[in-house]
Amino acid sequence: MGKENDLDRLFKRGLDDPEIPFNEVDWKRMERKLDGKKSRKVIPLWLISLSGIAAVLAIVMLWVFNQPELIGQQNVRVQQGAKFGTQAAGRESQSDTAVAGLDGSALPERIEEKLPVGGGRLLTNQGSGLTKKGRKQASEGSLLAKAEKLLAKKADMGFLSRDAAAGQAKVGMQNDPGALPDYLKPGLYTEIKRDIESMNGQVAGNTETARLKDKSATIASDSEILAQKANALANSKDPLERLNTGGMTREMKKGMEKMLRPDANLILTAMAAPDITTAKSSMSSKISSNFGVLGTYVLSPKFSLTSGAVYSRKFYNSGGTAPAVNSYTSGADWEVKADCNVLDIPVNVNYTLLHKKRLSVRVNTGLSSYFMLKEKYEFITGQPGPDQEISTLEVNNQNKHLFGVANVSLSFDHQLTQSLSVGVQPFAKLPLTGIGNGDVNLKSAGVSFSLNIGLFPAKKPGKYAANRFSSRPSF
Amino acid sequence: MQGIINGCIRKERSSQFLLYKEFYSYGMAICRRYALSDADAADILNDGFLKVFTHIERYDPAKPFKAWMARIMTNTAIDHYRMNLKFSMHDDVTSHEDIGDMAAVYDQLAYKDLLVMVQGLSPAYRTVFNLFAIDGYSHEEIAELLDISVGTSKSNLFKARQKLQEKLTHHNASTIENHHIQLKYR
Numbered sequence: 210m211g212k213e214n215d216l217d218r219l220f221k222r223g224l225d226d227p228e229i230p231f232n233e234v235d236w237k238r239m240e241r242k243l244d245g246k247k248s249r250k251v252i253p254l255w256l257i258s259l260s261g262i263a264a265v266l267a268i269v270m271l272w273v274f275n276q277p278e279l280i281g282q283q284n285v286r287v288q289q290g291a292k293f294g295t296q297a298a299g300r301e302s303q304s305d306t307a308v309a310g311l312d313g314s315a316l317p318e319r320i321e322e323k324l325p326v327g328g329g330r331l332l333t334n335q336g337s338g339l340t341k342k343g344r345k346q347a348s349e350g351s352l353l354a355k356a357e358k359l360l361a362k363k364a365d366m367g368f369l370s371r372d373a374a375a376g377q378a379k380v381g382m383q384n385d386p387g388a389l390p391d392y393l394k395p396g397l398y399t400e401i402k403r404d405i406e407s408m409n410g411q412v413a414g415n416t417e418t419a420r421l422k423d424k425s426a427t428i429a430s431d432s433e434i435l436a437q438k439a440n441a442l443a444n445s446k447d448p449l450e451r452l453n454t455g456g457m458t459r460e461m462k463k464g465m466e467k468m469l470r471p472d473a474n475l476i477l478t479a480m481a482a483p484d485i486t487t488a489k490s491s492m493s494s495k496i497s498s499n500f501g502v503l504g505t506y507v508l509s510p511k512f513s514l515t516s517g518a519v520y521s522r523k524f525y526n527s528g529g530t531a532p533a534v535n536s537y538t539s540g541a542d543w544e545v546k547a548d549c550n551v552l553d554i555p556v557n558v559n560y561t562l563l564h565k566k567r568l569s570v571r572v573n574t575g576l577s578s579y580f581m582l583k584e585k586y587e588f589i590t591g592q593p594g595p596d597q598e599i600s601t602l603e604v605n606n607q608n609k610h611l612f613g614v615a616n617v618s619l620s621f622d623h624q625l626t627q628s629l630s631v632g633v634q635p636f637a638k639l640p641l642t643g644i645g646n647g648d649v650n651l652k653s654a655g656v657s658f659s660l661n662i663g664l665f666p667a668k669k670p671g672k673y674a675a676n677r678f679s680s681r682p683s684f
Numbered sequence: 685m686q687g688i689i690n691g692c693i694r695k696e697r698s699s700q701f702l703l704y705k706e707f708y709s710y711g712m713a714i715c716r717r718y719a720l721s722d723a724d725a726a727d728i729l730n731d732g733f734l735k736v737f738t739h740i741e742r743y744d745p746a747k748p749f750k751a752w753m754a755r756i757m758t759n760t761a762i763d764h765y766r767m768n769l770k771f772s773m774h775d776d777v778t779s780h781e782d783i784g785d786m787a788a789v790y791d792q793l794a795y796k797d798l799l800v801m802v803q804g805l806s807p808a809y810r811t812v813f814n815l816f817a818i819d820g821y822s823h824e825e826i827a828e829l830l831d832i833s834v835g836t837s838k839s840n841l842f843k844a845r846q847k848l849q850e851k852l853t854h855h856n857a858s859t860i861e862n863h864h865i866q867l868k869y870r
Contacts, residue, residue, distance in 0.1 A: 602727075
């Protein structure tokens with residue numbers, strides 16, 4: 210077999226170094242290839258992958274930077290909520306703290322600081338190192354402090370002597386601890402409010418006035434509701450109703466829980482999802498696979514936002530019969546086998562349809578960007594056998610489709626612990642544009658399995674915590 | 685020539701163009717033999733030239749440039765069809781060693797006719813025939829290059845020759861028939 214026979218010689222002589230004219234078109238393609246190589250260097254693959262991770266980090270940063278403001282809001286709310294509460298331990302000490310800032314030297318300052326909201330801020334600043342319990346105690350005593358502040362202010366403005374003011378604030382409580390304090394009675398409060406408004410007119414006289422009035426009005430509105438409630442209780446003929454603090458306690462607890470509830474949270478998800486990917490004229494195909502890491506930022510109990518990076522390996526077959534006009538494969542059966550590695554960057558909005566103790570159901574929708582990392586196509590013409598003609602095409606990092614695919618899914622999550630849940634999510638991915646080198650109508654449908662970890666657990670365990678951690682990311 | 689190569693090392697587009705144009709015909713001739721079609725051959729050629737431009741600093745000027753480039757083009761073509769190289773085994777190789785002995789009568793066949801015949805072979809047969817009969821590789825080298833056994837290489841060469849012989853016979857019959865038709869209507 211080693212010797213050169215006639216047939217070999219014939220072909221070697223006939224095919225050796227023919228004169229093939231230079232084709233400018235081929236050089237143009239070569240130039241594009243050379244330029245494409247350069248441009249790929251400009252946008253390396255790691256940068257694309259990094260964009261997905263950056264999206265997750267952005268959500269984390271958003272959460273972290275929102276956190277201090279959230280605590281401040283909670284403190285203020287706790288103080289406002291304390292209007293419903295009892296005047297328990299810490300009342301005296303807190304009134305001292307509040308009144309300490311109300312000597313004569315404080316008068317020229319804005320009255321805002323001495324109003325309840327301002328008092329809240331003062332408490333926040335001073336109590337930043339306090340424990341949660343300490344803050345709660347401080348807030349419970351704050352209402353008395355507010356009343357004393359108001360009365361002290363009235364005294365300082367000449368409406369009332371300072372001693373009388375202090376005595377007026379405490380007299381009712383000392384004489385009859387079970388009864389409502391005087392400052393909760395509507396008549397007195399209204400009088401103080403009127404005085405404060407009068408003072409505002411005298412002292413402010415600048416642009417601060419409008420804001421001050423707004424705040425006063427808000428406080429007054431809250432306080433009036435409280436006062437009306439207290440007044441109704443005070444005037445009630447039923448002694449049991451007058452002494453029934455259970456309802457108030459429940460209401461307070463409800464308010465506290467609502468106030469403690471964070472407005473946002475972050476959930477990290479590891480997911481794996483088999484799917485069936487099809488194109489137009491699809492034939493049977495292998496199962497495609499998806500693996501990824503996603504982050505979900507919880508916007509509200511109902512809404513959350515999900516993004517991340519999912520690596521997909523998509524297989525699909527497409528086939529048919531070539532049209533007769535095609536001289537090369539005229540009327541022949543053809544088939545394309547595709548094997549594509551895709552980086553999928555989804556951005557989805559999730560809406561909670563149903564939430565029970567451990568189960569929650571959500572509908573998710575959004576858009577995905579596909580970065581085609583590697584595309585392998587095998588073109589087959591003719592019947593199976595040695596005469597079957599096969600050619601291949603491989604394209605790397607040449608096609609990307611920003612927000613080119615629509616995502617729709619339904620997720621079912623089961624809460625395991627306060628910060629851990631598992632989920633199942635049937636999904637469909639529908640192209641909004643042609644995908645890949647062949648611009649095919651590439652659809653995927655499958656089921657995603659996920660493990661979800663709450664990175665920042667709830668401050669207070671309860672049903673809302675379960676709700677948050679079951680707000681699972683959608684793929 | 686060395687100046688062009690030095691320019692290519694410096695990634696100068698003008699030098700790359702000159703090198704491409706100079707060796708276009710030579711490279712394309714190799715690619716066409718391994719390719720399924722001329723369009724495929726152009727893709728393989730450009731993939732091969734991309735490797736040439738990318739690794740040109742590895743070229744040893746002491747050796748012929750054509751040989752270095754031919755090796756790159758051949759390897760690129762094999763890689764292009766590697767997924768489709770479905771080799772088949774035949775036991776009766778030795779009994780047909782004389783295939784092709786009658787081929788001398790076709791010496792005057794045109795380049796295009798021969799090329800169409802080679803391109804009509806399946807990728808596995810085509811690759812082995814090209815490597816052995818035209819590019820001068822041994823069966824041991826082919827076996828290593830394609831990751832197959834020497835026996836598989838031999839059997840595929842035998843089948844390739846058999847197919848080509850059939851094509852030559854068919855071509856000859858058609859040519860004679862055409863010649864008779866032309867004489868009849870002359």
